[in-house]
Amino acid sequence: VDLEVARGNARRVARYAREHGLSWRPHVKTHKSRAVARIQLEAGASGLTVATLREAEVMADLTHDLLLAYPPVGRAKLERLTHLAAGGTGVPAGNGDGPTRLTVALDDPGVLASLAGACAEREVEVGVLVEMDVGLGRTGVAGPEEVVALARATDAAPGVFFRGLLFYPGHIRSREEEQAGPVAAVGERLAGALRALEAAGHPPEVVSGGSTPTLWRSHLLPGLTEIRSGSCIYFDREAVEVGVAGPDKLAYTVLATVVSTAVPGRAVVDAGSKALAKEARAGQEGYGFVLDHPEVLVAGLSEEHGILDLSNTDWRPRVGERVRLVPNHVCVSVNLQDALLARDGEEHRWLALEGRGRGPWTG
Amino acid sequence: VDLEVARGNARRVARYAREHGLSWRPHVKTHKSRAVARIQLEAGASGLTVATLREAEVMADLTHDLLLAYPPVGRAKLERLTHLAAGGTGVPAGNGDGPTRLTVALDDPGVLASLAGACAEREVEVGVLVEMDVGLGRTGVAGPEEVVALARATDAAPGVFFRGLLFYPGHIRSREEEQAGPVAAVGERLAGALRALEAAGHPPEVVSGGSTPTLWRSHLLPGLTEIRSGSCIYFDREAVEVGVAGPDKLAYTVLATVVSTAVPGRAVVDAGSKALAKEARAGQEGYGFVLDHPEVLVAGLSEEHGILDLSNTDWRPRVGERVRLVPNHVCVSVNLQDALLARDGEEHRWLALEGRGRGPWTG
Numbered sequence: 001v002d003l004e005v006a007r008g009n010a011r012r013v014a015r016y017a018r019e020h021g022l023s024w025r026p027h028v029k030t031h032k033s034r035a036v037a038r039i040q041l042e043a044g045a046s047g048l049t050v051a052t053l054r055e056a057e058v059m060a061d062l063t064h065d066l067l068l069a070y071p072p073v074g075r076a077k078l079e080r081l082t083h084l085a086a087g088g089t090g091v092p093a094g095n096g097d098g099p100t101r102l103t104v105a106l107d108d109p110g111v112l113a114s115l116a117g118a119c120a121e122r123e124v125e126v127g128v129l130v131e132m133d134v135g136l137g138r139t140g141v142a143g144p145e146e147v148v149a150l151a152r153a154t155d156a157a158p159g160v161f162f163r164g165l166l167f168y169p170g171h172i173r174s175r176e177e178e179q180a181g182p183v184a185a186v187g188e189r190l191a192g193a194l195r196a197l198e199a200a201g202h203p204p205e206v207v208s209g210g211s212t213p214t215l216w217r218s219h220l221l222p223g224l225t226e227i228r229s230g231s232c233i234y235f236d237r238e239a240v241e242v243g244v245a246g247p248d249k250l251a252y253t254v255l256a257t258v259v260s261t262a263v264p265g266r267a268v269v270d271a272g273s274k275a276l277a278k279e280a281r282a283g284q285e286g287y288g289f290v291l292d293h294p295e296v297l298v299a300g301l302s303e304e305h306g307i308l309d310l311s312n313t314d315w316r317p318r319v320g321e322r323v324r325l326v327p328n329h330v331c332v333s334v335n336l337q338d339a340l341l342a343r344d345g346e347e348h349r350w351l352a353l354e355g356r357g358r359g360p361w362t363g
Numbered sequence: 364v365d366l367e368v369a370r371g372n373a374r375r376v377a378r379y380a381r382e383h384g385l386s387w388r389p390h391v392k393t394h395k396s397r398a399v400a401r402i403q404l405e406a407g408a409s410g411l412t413v414a415t416l417r418e419a420e421v422m423a424d425l426t427h428d429l430l431l432a433y434p435p436v437g438r439a440k441l442e443r444l445t446h447l448a449a450g451g452t453g454v455p456a457g458n459g460d461g462p463t464r465l466t467v468a469l470d471d472p473g474v475l476a477s478l479a480g481a482c483a484e485r486e487v488e489v490g491v492l493v494e495m496d497v498g499l500g501r502t503g504v505a506g507p508e509e510v511v512a513l514a515r516a517t518d519a520a521p522g523v524f525f526r527g528l529l530f531y532p533g534h535i536r537s538r539e540e541e542q543a544g545p546v547a548a549v550g551e552r553l554a555g556a557l558r559a560l561e562a563a564g565h566p567p568e569v570v571s572g573g574s575t576p577t578l579w580r581s582h583l584l585p586g587l588t589e590i591r592s593g594s595c596i597y598f599d600r601e602a603v604e605v606g607v608a609g610p611d612k613l614a615y616t617v618l619a620t621v622v623s624t625a626v627p628g629r630a631v632v633d634a635g636s637k638a639l640a641k642e643a644r645a646g647q648e649g650y651g652f653v654l655d656h657p658e659v660l661v662a663g664l665s666e667e668h669g670i671l672d673l674s675n676t677d678w679r680p681r682v683g684e685r686v687r688l689v690p691n692h693v694c695v696s697v698n699l700q701d702a703l704l705a706r707d708g709e710e711h712r713w714l715a716l717e718g719r720g721r722g723p724w725t726g
Binding site: 137141146258261273279335 | 392414415433434436437470471473474477494496500501502503504505509533620621622623624625626627629631633636637640641642643663665666667668670681682683694695698699701720721722
């Protein structure tokens, strides 16, 4: 990881958000690191977004404003969540300045009821964002009517209060110049929900949305108050292909060594699917590229082998040579590492990935 | 993990190997667990295969016969390797009965020279298997001539001695009943290399090969002495699709909870690409299936979301319901876990994954 590049990325996103009157609440799933979360907060992030209880525990004492953008289902998760809301953290020192303000996104009346019950039992309150599907078809209620119904259910429940709307247009992965139509379509669905909430007497305080591929178009979404882009701290091959970042903004690479050149037209490196992640991009070959030879794709991956396709290059790597690889999707590659070697100017140090894994964080 | 099923799998493979006069040296990359390696050795495995130095360190005191089926490139790896060969292990107790017999597979004269130099320096000897490509096009020298050349180079080098031939027919992923042709083609290439080695006065002591999809046809490969199948301890969706194992042999599943049913025709579980691995199988949809509802595929994955396609089932999962998922590829899913919950008859216990990660093992 190049921390200077990462800091520049954080500053640029924070500035964009500020210029458009938006908050930036980066998703920590990308980096899972307390040190990197601090960089984001110092650059002007308004809080942090997490997906897992582990991430929440790790980040709770770094910010007083935490969004769990994932439905907390089941007794174990609700225990950990309400413990945090009551001011507990994974670390003994705790959050000295008082309890963390927790907000939870959800799309199901049953999940809301369980959350409300668990909060009431522990005498804490958490905010609720109702999640609406805007075309991805993953999670989120279908439309304005269901959004209003869940907002009303929040009123009636103890331990929770309605804060607003959340959505994720993760289906828009087109190049930046082809995004106008899809972004407008999301905007229309969004506007419908906002009108319905206003009419029902539930104007949202927070409208949280956007994605990394659509990052620089977030201000075109009506009523938006907050973006959550996480992978913009490091970026990846997808970001470069979509056009949301240039290659000079890539802050994360996998350092690999060439271990075989026995098969003609190829070179094999010691970074495979257990280092890069074998995550294909629709309509595109390969699992990454060589930073210093972007014409060279990682054409194949097995667990400990990355196969570099040399058919478009004059470069002939030697066994023992080191290369830096850019993965298709940075978040899943980071999650495969024990720790990250960070360059900070002239210095090198290790970045811990405290948010990686599932168990409770014990500091 | 169901340890009774895993033990049955180990016994069945060991019996097959025994009946055909083969050794079974399972690859530990699948499980990365000392406890599971012990199960394999108790069932009759002749030794263990590893891909990383971490795996080698973790397994070194469990067996006296370790194969590193990966070229050790670079000073750091050679240091760790020769330390093991000199009788050191990652654990303070060490290997009480003397040094581990180490064998290394390689395909490059430069790698051989560095290995020989490092071994001579530390006054240890390691065996060498020359790797030959039999159609996968990943690693391995091209044919008989290159095999003989590397075998001869081994003679001339200090610290190493020629033990035989290694290959991996990982390109054969067809259904069992369609494997006869591809397996015969591999057999022909293999026979050519064996004839050349005999003629050159280098008859191989070890011929190590085969793959999990071709597991039950290994005895059809001429001259084979050893198989390395690793994923046969747990099996996975690929194994079931290929026909190498029935669903009752699946020993590893990911336990997930349904977290959303808001989008019609789908259910979302809390196991995504960071639990199952988003590894597509050529020509096949989905990233896994539900063990108890095999008609239900994991149709999509994002980092913390698995999308179950309900279009072929009457089953309507509720939020909060738990399901067991079978991943496409077990090895990369295991590598994503902190530890594995194992059921052993009526008992449950945690399996550590000591071989996971890259750093030196310290016990």
